[in-house]
Amino acid sequence: MNKRVIGIVLLLGGAAVAIASLAADVIGIGDNPVTFEIGWKQIIGAIFGLLSIIVGIWYIVKGKKPKDYND
Numbered sequence: 001m002n003k004r005v006i007g008i009v010l011l012l013g014g015a016a017v018a019i020a021s022l023a024a025d026v027i028g029i030g031d032n033p034v035t036f037e038i039g040w041k042q043i044i045g046a047i048f049g050l051l052s053i054i055v056g057i058w059y060i061v062k063g064k065k066p067k068d069y070n071d
Contacts, residue, residue, distance in 0.1 A: 007059030014052025021045025 021042045024030035031039055 003059045003063030007056045007063055010052050010056030014049045014056055018046045018049025021049060
């Protein structure tokens with residue numbers, strides 16, 4: 001796999017983890033779906049998702065090959 005594909009997978013996976021973590025109470029996988037309070041586990045999941053998104057974007061940018069204008 002090249003860096004672009006890895007970056008896209010990290011970007012999409014990180015976005016899914018961050019959204020699922022922050023919306024855990026709303027979708028019914030959180031501790032208390034009645035209060036909608038964000039707990040420490042959700043914050044850690046959101047941070048992990050955000051870091052995955054950042055690394056994914058970095059891989060996508062670094063995966064682009066510069067065009068050779070000598071052709």
